[in-house]
Amino acid sequence: MLLENKVMLITGASKGIGRGIAVGAAKHGAKIGINYAGDDAAAAATVAEIKAAGGEAFALKGDVSDPQSAKDFIQAGVDHFGKIDSFVSNAGICPFHAFLDMPQEVLERTLRVNLHGAWYMSQAAANQMVKQGHGGTLIAVSSISALVGGEFQTHYTPTKAGVLSLMQSTAIALGKHGIRCNALLPGTILTDINKDDLADDAKRQYMESRTCLGRLGQPEDMAGPAVFLASDLAGYVTGASLLVDGGLFVNLQ
Numbered sequence: 001m002l003l004e005n006k007v008m009l010i011t012g013a014s015k016g017i018g019r020g021i022a023v024g025a026a027k028h029g030a031k032i033g034i035n036y037a038g039d040d041a042a043a044a045a046t047v048a049e050i051k052a053a054g055g056e057a058f059a060l061k062g063d064v065s066d067p068q069s070a071k072d073f074i075q076a077g078v079d080h081f082g083k084i085d086s087f088v089s090n091a092g093i094c095p096f097h098a099f100l101d102m103p104q105e106v107l108e109r110t111l112r113v114n115l116h117g118a119w120y121m122s123q124a125a126a127n128q129m130v131k132q133g134h135g136g137t138l139i140a141v142s143s144i145s146a147l148v149g150g151e152f153q154t155h156y157t158p159t160k161a162g163v164l165s166l167m168q169s170t171a172i173a174l175g176k177h178g179i180r181c182n183a184l185l186p187g188t189i190l191t192d193i194n195k196d197d198l199a200d201d202a203k204r205q206y207m208e209s210r211t212c213l214g215r216l217g218q219p220e221d222m223a224g225p226a227v228f229l230a231s232d233l234a235g236y237v238t239g240a241s242l243l244v245d246g247g248l249f250v251n252l253q
């Protein structure tokens, strides 16, 4: 149990990677708060799964691109559990689209959810941790896409580079408060975000064949790395990025 007596809040955790991290962290003793955008039933199912295993959890709906949602989520965490030890900024969208005719609203929504959302949430969490006075951890779910491009992700990859950079700068700003800030860089993880893209068998087989471990990731694969970064085992790790991609990045030829 690496997170006993710790409170972890996670954005976008009704499904996918956020849910995988929430359930995995709860198994390590963390009390969990989840933010989500729209699917009440999925959020309730995540909370129910954690409670059924003997854990504690709550869910609060809110759009991360709205700064008020960050304040409300942090306040809910304090109301439920009295403090926040670890904050995971995970919520994100990736509406695949070509570059040359990218609609302005698709670009702006992607920037607002993925980058502004992570910024507002991280700032609100950090202010609470500073107020508490006993340090904490921020984790941002960036991506392998912070390091490499994507033809239909010209609006998305800059947001993932942005949240990686956010963790580097917040590591500097918050080190004096004992708050560690790190980025997780998933490779291709099977979730709703890429369901349509990977419905193309040729694309999916190509991605699998590039992955050294021979399979694409599952949301559960992100739990261990997140738990590690949130735990005291990573007590001297800050400003770092952890690539969790089954060996996708290194496999050029």
Ligand SMILES: NC(=O)C1=CN([C@@H]2O[C@H](COP(=O)(O)OP(=O)(O)OC[C@H]3O[C@@H](n4cnc5c(N)ncnc54)[C@H](O)[C@@H]3O)[C@@H](O)[C@H]2O)C=CC1
Binding pocket: 011, 012, 013, 014, 015, 016, 017, 018, 035, 036, 037, 038, 039, 062, 063, 064, 065, 090, 091, 092, 093, 094, 113, 141, 142, 143, 144, 145, 185, 186, 187, 188, 189, 190, 191, 192, 193, 194
């Ligand atoms: N699946 C993958 O291959 C990879 C995903 N990522 C990142 O992981 C994060 C999670 O994505 P997945 O689990 O794959 O996708 P997903 O679509 O399964 O889950 C996304 C979550 O974000 C929430 N969300 C979306 N917009 C929101 C908003 N405005 N406010 C609050 N919550 C919102 C959704 O409710 C959902 O819980 C994203 O930041 C994504 O960029 C990074 C690398 C690879």
Ligand SMILES: C[C@H](O)[C@@H]1OC(=O)[C@H](O)[C@@H]1O
Binding pocket: 094, 142, 143, 144, 145, 150, 160, 186, 187, 188, 189, 193, 194, 197
């Ligand atoms: C949505 C994509 O399949 C996924 O998102 C990322 O960040 C990865 O690089 C994949 O492209």
